[in-house]
Amino acid sequence: MSENHIDILIGKALSGNATPGELAELKELKKQSQEYTEAYTQSQKIWQHAESWISKGDIQQDKIKTQGEINKNLFRQIRRSKRLLSIYKLAAILAFPIALAISLLLMKQNQEDVLLVSTTTEITAPTGHIAKCKLPDGTEVWINSGSTITYDASGFGSDTREVSLNGEAYFEVFKDRQKTFFVRTPLADVKVTGTSFNVKAHSDSQSFETVLSEGSVELDLKRQGQELLKMEPGERVIYEKAQGKVLVQQVDPELFSSWRNGEIIFKDATLNDLANELERIYGVRFRFEDPNMAGYRFRGMFSYSNNLIDALEKIKVTAQVDYYIENKEVWLKKRN
């Protein structure tokens, strides 16, 4: 009799594969040895209590799923609290011009000859949100996440219309040939009469760029000996201050103003560009495990209504990278 003969018999008996002869043999063996009886009883217990099976793979899958769900919910909570914050911001934004209007009205009633006080109005789009506003002249401005526009509320539209910008905004300027419209940024000014265009000039970067959708604008780059630069629709002008370079490209303007509709389209962008944008939208920091990754090429489209996890999943699929979140920082790493 081979060493595992008893195990084979037990297996057959428990699973109902034993012949009557084999059952009788097992019974006989059990009678002969205490050890065999124990082996049978224990095996029987295992057989009975193995009522269902979850494989290792299933458990691992469930774990990843649960983890993803928790991450998603935690981010949703952070966003929710941000949204509340943005309501307060909106209230603050509204309160200021109203207070201003009332005080101006009162001042006017008291003394007709009072000088108009120079007062600035500032509008900032909270991180993760796009703000749209109408200036006193009817010009519509879309302000991208985290960007700010400032204008002098009292003097706006008296001779010229002037708006300062830090960040990115899209302008649909109301046509008024008498009063020139200026967008002022540290590196360049845009001079317009009536037209639609996108301007990107973050104060923390050394570059300025604008894309003209329709009409015409003139750029006043703030460097010596530079004449006004006239732009045609569909043109993109990039000014890199550090290199003193001005680049003019023919582009599809839609790509550069898609963020207005809560979408951002990337076409042949680097992973670094992408990380910068997502940092602005979601207010998180991105890090690369390997600095070389910053140069990876990427194309795709994101929606502002997506949450961070959706966006990361998209990158994961398209750019062949993996991510993990640690201490509110998103780490991107090469896929092995």
Added chain:
Amino acid sequence: MLPKLKKTINTNSSSEVDPFYWNEENFSKVFDEYYSSLCFFSNKYLEDMDLARSLVQEVFVDLWTKRENIALKYSVKSYLYTAVKNRSIDYLRTVRKNVKLSAVGDCQLETPFRDALEEAELNDRINKSINELPEKCREVFVLCRFEGLKYSQIAEKLNISVKTVEMQMGIALKKMREKLSDIQLVKLLLCIFSKKK
């Protein structure tokens, strides 16, 4: 919501580490330790393993996202089992309201909590020992025990001889016995000990 986050950090910095403090490591530890056992536990009530699995996942998600409502006066283990039990019974009451609870279901609801918990832990130990079996061995055992296939059917399905199936089944049972014997012994001892008390 923000104060809650602060509170979390505070608890963590104190000497007593909050077991539900959210980070991957913490989550991983609790999940690995209790997940499958909780599934078996929930399955005692629901008698549907897929359902039990998604229910236990929900408990984990709630644990980490709605944690402000959780008073940590329980141990992690008793909290988890209680939460899974309550949710399983709630599920039976609401979703299956119209369907008459089967006789078995009624009986299961009556099963004392402790017994069900211990039974689930035993199921889980067995599950782990199945997962630790060599691949061929596990395949044969799973087909036989959980899909109810006859030896001849397994042999045909896996393209092996019936003799091999017999051998593998024998090895599977032997290996699992070896894995479990000490645990059962400890359990038996505990039982006697508590009875003496």
